Amino acid sequence: MKTYLRILSYARPFRSFLPFFVITTVLGIVFEILNLSFVAPVLKILFSQEVTETVVSSPFPEFAFSKEYISSVGEWFKNYLVSFSDKTEALKMICLVLIASVFLANLFTFLSRFILAFVKAKMIKNIRLAMYDKITELHLGYYSNEKRGDLMSRMTNDVKEVETSIIDTLNAIIKEPITVIFTFIVLYYLSPQLLLFSLLVLPLSGLVIWRITRMLRKKAKQGQDYLGRILNTIDETLGGIKIIYSFNAKAYFSKRFTHENVKYERALRSMDYKKGLASPVSQVMGVGVFCMVLYYGGTLVLKENYMPPENFLVFVLLFANVISPLKSMFSVVANIQRGLIAGERIFSVLDAEVKVKDAENAITIESFNDSISLENVSFSYGDKKVLDNISLTIKKGKTVALVGASGGGKSTIINLIPRFYDVNEGTIKIDGNNVKDISLHSLREQIGIVTQDSILFNDTIYNNIVFGNETATEEQVIAAAKIANAHDFVVASEYGYQTFVGDNGMKLSGGQKQRLCIARAVLKNPPIMLLDEATSALDTESEKLVQEALNQLMQNRTSIVVAHRLSTIQNADEIVVINNGKIIEQGTHKELMENPSNAAYRKLIAIQKIDE
Numbered sequence: 001m002k003t004y005l006r007i008l009s010y011a012r013p014f015r016s017f018l019p020f021f022v023i024t025t026v027l028g029i030v031f032e033i034l035n036l037s038f039v040a041p042v043l044k045i046l047f048s049q050e051v052t053e054t055v056v057s058s059p060f061p062e063f064a065f066s067k068e069y070i071s072s073v074g075e076w077f078k079n080y081l082v083s084f085s086d087k088t089e090a091l092k093m094i095c096l097v098l099i100a101s102v103f104l105a106n107l108f109t110f111l112s113r114f115i116l117a118f119v120k121a122k123m124i125k126n127i128r129l130a131m132y133d134k135i136t137e138l139h140l141g142y143y144s145n146e147k148r149g150d151l152m153s154r155m156t157n158d159v160k161e162v163e164t165s166i167i168d169t170l171n172a173i174i175k176e177p178i179t180v181i182f183t184f185i186v187l188y189y190l191s192p193q194l195l196l197f198s199l200l201v202l203p204l205s206g207l208v209i210w211r212i213t214r215m216l217r218k219k220a221k222q223g224q225d226y227l228g229r230i231l232n233t234i235d236e237t238l239g240g241i242k243i244i245y246s247f248n249a250k251a252y253f254s255k256r257f258t259h260e261n262v263k264y265e266r267a268l269r270s271m272d273y274k275k276g277l278a279s280p281v282s283q284v285m286g287v288g289v290f291c292m293v294l295y296y297g298g299t300l301v302l303k304e305n306y307m308p309p310e311n312f313l314v315f316v317l318l319f320a321n322v323i324s325p326l327k328s329m330f331s332v333v334a335n336i337q338r339g340l341i342a343g344e345r346i347f348s349v350l351d352a353e354v355k356v357k358d359a360e361n362a363i364t365i366e367s368f369n370d371s372i373s374l375e376n377v378s379f380s381y382g383d384k385k386v387l388d389n390i391s392l393t394i395k396k397g398k399t400v401a402l403v404g405a406s407g408g409g410k411s412t413i414i415n416l417i418p419r420f421y422d423v424n425e426g427t428i429k430i431d432g433n434n435v436k437d438i439s440l441h442s443l444r445e446q447i448g449i450v451t452q453d454s455i456l457f458n459d460t461i462y463n464n465i466v467f468g469n470e471t472a473t474e475e476q477v478i479a480a481a482k483i484a485n486a487h488d489f490v491v492a493s494e495y496g497y498q499t500f501v502g503d504n505g506m507k508l509s510g511g512q513k514q515r516l517c518i519a520r521a522v523l524k525n526p527p528i529m530l531l532d533e534a535t536s537a538l539d540t541e542s543e544k545l546v547q548e549a550l551n552q553l554m555q556n557r558t559s560i561v562v563a564h565r566l567s568t569i570q571n572a573d574e575i576v577v578i579n580n581g582k583i584i585e586q587g588t589h590k591e592l593m594e595n596p597s598n599a600a601y602r603k604l605i606a607i608q609k610i611d612e
């Protein structure tokens, strides 16, 4: 129920539409019932023998809000029609009224659907937007545990499911009960006894349908889970298509996909079988109940002259007409269950705790003036301790190089400074302010990052450099590209700065991608630069270009560089050797080389030298 109300709460901004919706719905129903009731006068005209002249002059009943008024209007209309000496005239009359009534019924039904469709589209849009905002706000740790495909499935399929299972059924929830109530009122007026009988036999069919829909619900949940896994595999396949080709892993992935696909197929099939079963079963049950009423009522009319035959026919018609809303009231309950499961999957994303967020009285920093310091910092991903008691100070304007064996924790240090993750112990300070007290926005405003793997988006080169920096002018973009040694290859490409780079920069070389990422950082022009040098080897020419770009980037800035290239290492003001999450050696290149106890650094340099 809570989930249900929460989904509906997305309609709150549009609550002013509710009265219109209810009014149009009710009017639609009233005219629909009226349409069916026209059978009675038609029959009366066709079968009545005598013309009752006397009633011609009977006055139109005076308005009152009562049952009597409605029935007297009905009587008046019937008598009015019967009073025609030419019965075809009466028929003509009734046809005209019927057309008008049908027109009105459909007009109001259309209007109510229109309102609902409008509100629905807005609601769904807002839910999707809320999810998108959430996923761009969550801390990185969240994505280590959740699968991307599953998240995508939640954002698309589950939202769709909520749309069809909950919002679409809003119509049924509001309309069908009103239809049922109104129809029952008319039925009661026609014959209380027959209505009572009908109500006694109705639950028979309801029970059977109820059971089938319960089975459906279980299958639906399974189906949803399997679809999430399928999307995961597709996501991974597309992301790693090159590797899949080169390692001839097509068969492996294909097997994995087939496995999940078959599971999904089974769930869908089983669901559809049951769905398929539901319809004939409910039809047979419905007709069964209908026939019982027909038989019982028919005998009443035939034997006891219990009510006029034309009224009995209206009763039967209305009753047949009420079975479908009743059925959909039940199936709505089942549908809603499915929607609720989807809703819960959505809300579990929306409710995920944002672990890295602004402190309550977060301060805003405008500039970087003095130093970055890590004080006894420890960090673990889950249970795995990755950094152990790291202390390090980087003065403004200096370049610090982090070196060391792979997996030592260098990239992790880089991740902690802009608070992609929060430290477990110790503090990181910028100008003496704990980063946890600084607003995320202003903190990240001071920091530029070039990541280990060049991240580009499927957009133009220009937009990849500008990337959200709305104030950048074209001159600035070109200047940044020049500093990053990217300008030449950009103008040489087919559409210059408007060339699309493909998914994740697929159309560019490794070195070109790196230089675009550097240009992006240059354009942002932050005082602090975090560089995670790519480990992937580039050819000497490209290497030189990238190296130059990096040197330009670091000029006049405070930089922390995870360095793999000898030249970067040698140029640094301070070198920090990290191994297994600990600082094992520290100093300038000269100091480290001269002191014989710094075996790790020397070994590292020796290896680098061989590479050069």
Ligand SMILES: Nc1ncnc2c1ncn2[C@@H]1O[C@H](COP(=O)(O)OP(=O)(O)OP(=O)(O)O)[C@@H](O)[C@H]1O
Binding pocket: 144, 381, 384, 386, 404, 405, 406, 407, 408, 409, 410, 411, 412, 413, 452
């Ligand atoms: N998101 C993550 N979840 C769990 N463990 C992680 C995660 N990212 C990194 N690790 C682990 O943390 C350790 C340190 O990783 P890190 O990326 O900091 O190493 P690195 O020094 O940058 O290595 P390299 O030189 O190869 O880039 C590694 O053992 C790695 O397995």
Ligand SMILES: [Mg+2]
Binding pocket: 410, 411, 412, 452, 532, 562
């Ligand atoms: Mg790394």
